[in-house]
Amino acid sequence: MRDMPTSPVTPDPATPSAAPPSPVPTRTVTLTGWGRVAPTTADLATPATGPAAAGLLRLAAGRSTPVIPRGLGRSYNNAAQSAGGVVISTAGLNRIVSLDPETGVAVCEAGVSLEQLMVAGLAHGWFVPVSPGTRQVTIGGAIAADVHGKNHHQAGSFASHVAAFDLLLPRGEPVTVTPAGEPGLFWATAGGMGLTGLVTRATIRLKRVESSLVAVDTVKTADIDETMAVLAEHDQRYGYTVAWSDVLATGRALGRSVITSGDFARAADLPPGRRGDPFAFDPRSRIGAPAAFPPGLMNRYSIRLANEAWYRKAPRLRQGELQTINQFFHPLDGIRNWNRVYGPGGFRQYQYVLPFGAEAAVRRSFELVAAHPAPSFVTVLKRFGPGDPGLLSFPAAGWTLALDFPARTPGLGPFLDQLDRLVVDHGGRVYLAKDSRVSPATLEQMYPGLPDFRKLRAELDPRGTMVSDLSRRLGL
Numbered sequence: 304m305r306d307m308p309t310s311p312v313t314p315d316p317a318t319p320s321a322a323p324p325s326p327v328p329t330r331t332v333t334l335t336g337w338g339r340v341a342p343t344t345a346d347l348a349t350p351a352t353g354p355a356a357a358g359l360l361r362l363a364a365g366r367s368t369p370v371i372p373r374g375l376g377r378s379y380n381n382a383a384q385s386a387g388g389v390v391i392s393t394a395g396l397n398r399i400v401s402l403d404p405e406t407g408v409a410v411c412e413a414g415v416s417l418e419q420l421m422v423a424g425l426a427h428g429w430f431v432p433v434s435p436g437t438r439q440v441t442i443g444g445a446i447a448a449d450v451h452g453k454n455h456h457q458a459g460s461f462a463s464h465v466a467a468f469d470l471l472l473p474r475g476e477p478v479t480v481t482p483a484g485e486p487g488l489f490w491a492t493a494g495g496m497g498l499t500g501l502v503t504r505a506t507i508r509l510k511r512v513e514s515s516l517v518a519v520d521t522v523k524t525a526d527i528d529e530t531m532a533v534l535a536e537h538d539q540r541y542g543y544t545v546a547w548s549d550v551l552a553t554g555r556a557l558g559r560s561v562i563t564s565g566d567f568a569r570a571a572d573l574p575p576g577r578r579g580d581p582f583a584f585d586p587r588s589r590i591g592a593p594a595a596f597p598p599g600l601m602n603r604y605s606i607r608l609a610n611e612a613w614y615r616k617a618p619r620l621r622q623g624e625l626q627t628i629n630q631f632f633h634p635l636d637g638i639r640n641w642n643r644v645y646g647p648g649g650f651r652q653y654q655y656v657l658p659f660g661a662e663a664a665v666r667r668s669f670e671l672v673a674a675h676p677a678p679s680f681v682t683v684l685k686r687f688g689p690g691d692p693g694l695l696s697f698p699a700a701g702w703t704l705a706l707d708f709p710a711r712t713p714g715l716g717p718f719l720d721q722l723d724r725l726v727v728d729h730g731g732r733v734y735l736a737k738d739s740r741v742s743p744a745t746l747e748q749m750y751p752g753l754p755d756f757r758k759l760r761a762e763l764d765p766r767g768t769m770v771s772d773l774s775r776r777l778g779l
């Protein structure tokens with residue numbers, strides 16, 4: 304990392320020039336998202352500078368070739384791929400330009416990962432303001448999906464902590480966008496899934512912490528009513544909280560969960576051995592998943608056993624346990640390529656938010672999932688605070704449930720359609736970064752900001768250059 308004084312974000316001086324920059328080499332690749340479903344082939348380009356990325360966009364716009372940005376490919380389905388087009392990877396735009404140790408303001412290129420930013424920030428007592436369940440996410444991907452974390456009820460989603468970003472519009476023109484200066488473009492890009500252009504760098508406000516350990520309280524709940532009551536209560540008391548639910552439990556045990564809630568430990572609460580190094584952080588993955596898992600390993604029986612064992616092992620109540628960032632925020636990052644465990648068919652994530660007041664529908668969704676042969680391995684329930692103005696931003700005040708299913712589960716499509724109906728009927732929506740099958744008509748009912756988003760896109764990108772497989776399917 305280069306340590307430089309914090310400065311406002313300005314476009315690269317050389318962007319764009321009348322003379323075309325030297326072409327960035329491309330190679331033809333087959334891409335999927337993290338769920339490993341729906342592969343398509345495109346030309347992948349990895350520019351190392353903003354001007355080179357602008358040149359690619361200009362070229363694509365001139366030739367009417369579809370183009371879409373790609374970060375670390377952690378969206379679950381096909382938001383970061385574009386069949387037959389050009390995919391611009393931000394892997395070469397991975398420098399932290401500046402990080403002010405006094406204010407915690409970081410200026411980063413768009414391909415910087417949250418892990419990189421954590422390592423750089425923790426050295427000065429700063430943490431990322433919002434972290435999803437994996438830190439293998441880029442700044443560009445975090446803005447484009449307006450990602451949320453276990454602290455959404457207090458901190459909102461990622462874009463609320465972005466002071467400015469540099470965006471290359473679909474024809475390659477650079478603009479610096481702030482929430483106050485260009486609110487329309489800012490809130491179309493935050494949550495806009497890469498369809499307004501390519502973010503090249505951003506200014507992020509980090510969060511002050513006294514240590515890299517989280518003081519965690521764990522509560523095991525007996526059923527869905529207790530789970531919801533404890534989550535509501537913990538929202539008042541903790542910065543971070545989430546419930547891992549045993550979604551296969553039925554009857555009186557429906558919705559039983561293990562709720563973990565916490566806040567970063569204060570320096571004074573660290574054990575003596577850690578006080579000399581309060582910000583220690585080891586980001587390395589622990590183990591790698593084997594290259595291939597047999598199909599069918601994740602089935603109703605194995606998942607029931609795993610859920611049962613994990614629920615039984617959890618304490619009824621444990622307080623003040625100090626957990627590492629890896630343990631508390633990113634347990635799945637401990638196994639590299641854990642997505643392979645679902646076998647060659649891959650898996651589908653499904654995440655909804657239902658507004659407060661729709662608790663009966665949340666309960667109904669647990670009943671539907673528990674009764675269906677489709678087993679969900681990782682099932683997470685949490686409460687969101689108010690959403691932000693992002694036109695396609697997912698979070699909204701209410702209950703959010705994330706589920707994942709082996710993609711080859713028989714009857715999965717009609718079952719998820721049934722969940723969609725429940726969600727739409729109660730004023731909810733699904734998350735585009737995870738979606739792989741919602742219908743365009745259903746999506747329109749879920750996102751009231753969609754007409755404004757389409758209007759802005761038509762103005763910004765009349766030739767429709769920015770296109771992903773996701774946007775094609777949904778007509779975004």
Ligand SMILES: Cc1cc2nc3c(=O)[nH]c(=O)nc-3n(C[C@H](O)[C@H](O)[C@H](O)COP(=O)(O)OP(=O)(O)OC[C@H]3O[C@@H](n4cnc5c(N)ncnc54)[C@H](O)[C@@H]3O)c2cc1C
Nearest residue numbers: 374375376377378435436441443444447450451496497502
């Ligand atoms: C294990 C796991 C846990 C997760 N947990 C959460 C969670 O708790 N909360 C949550 O909100 N999400 C979660 N996610 C989803 C993930 O945070 C988002 O999908 C995120 O967008 C992925 O970032 P990425 O860099 O991999 O982007 P990609 O997946 O490569 O791209 C995602 C979207 O961002 C666009 N994009 C990427 N870079 C740019 C750029 N520079 N400019 C413009 N657009 C760009 C792409 O076009 C695409 O539409 C999780 C994913 C995994 C695998």
